[in-house]
Amino acid sequence: KQWYQRRVRGISPVMLARCILEQTETSNVAQLLRDPDTIRDPMLRDQVRHCLDVDVECGPGSDLIKMAVGDQYEEVLQDQLTLMGIPFLSEGGLRDKGYDKTPDILLTTPIAVDGHVVNWIESKASFGDEQSHRQYLREQYWSYWNRFGPGLVVYWFGFVEEVALETREKGVVVMDHLPTKVQTLLS
Numbered sequence: 001k002q003w004y005q006r007r008v009r010g011i012s013p014v015m016l017a018r019c020i021l022e023q024t025e026t027s028n029v030a031q032l033l034r035d036p037d038t039i040r041d042p043m044l045r046d047q048v049r050h051c052l053d054v055d056v057e058c059g060p061g062s063d064l065i066k067m068a069v070g071d072q073y074e075e076v077l078q079d080q081l082t083l084m085g086i087p088f089l090s091e092g093g094l095r096d097k098g099y100d101k102t103p104d105i106l107l108t109t110p111i112a113v114d115g116h117v118v119n120w121i122e123s124k125a126s127f128g129d130e131q132s133h134r135q136y137l138r139e140q141y142w143s144y145w146n147r148f149g150p151g152l153v154v155y156w157f158g159f160v161e162e163v164a165l166e167t168r169e170k171g172v173v174v175m176d177h178l179p180t181k182v183q184t185l186l187s
Contacts, residue, residue, distance in 0.1 A: 014052060014055040033052070073123050080178050084180070086184065088108060089108060103121060129159070133166075154178055155174065
């Protein structure tokens with residue numbers, strides 16, 4: 001009981017539901033959260049549904065909002081590149097060509113940003129803190145760098161300065177906007 005009480009303070013309802021499911025269920029917890037109707041215990045099923053309904057931070061409703069905002073900022077990025085006359089392939093266009101790991105934008109002609117070559121751009125409608133940036137580096141950015149070379153990450157809601165300093169010289173430039181002064185590099 002003490003473990004449970006220490007764990008509960010300051011945790012979102014969905015994360016609490018996840019913790020309880022991890023302790024009580026043998027099935028795939030992620031699947032149970034996606035489809036709580038498959039939880040056998042009716043009281044637990046109702047409580048998990050309630051957690052999913054009320055959580056404004058980690059619930060499915062907030063996930064939909066985050067996805068919609070992310071999509072809007074990807075459109076902003078595409079519109080800005082189009083206005084600047086910079087040719088690119090979108091994530092969807094890359095997937096149509098068979099790529100599995102894709103940045104939001106692959107530039108068909110590289111650009112230089114503050115003296116750094118940029119071949120791809122990733123749009124993040126979020127704040128770039130150190131923890132999430134490191135996770136994105138592992139899960140996304142280094143894969144893009146290995147496939148397409150150096151790139152640019154735009155954290156539209158700002159970032160911790162150490163994030164930018166940490167990866168700039170390694171080929172991942174971090175900014176909070178798409179710069180308007182870029183140099184197109186001819187191949």
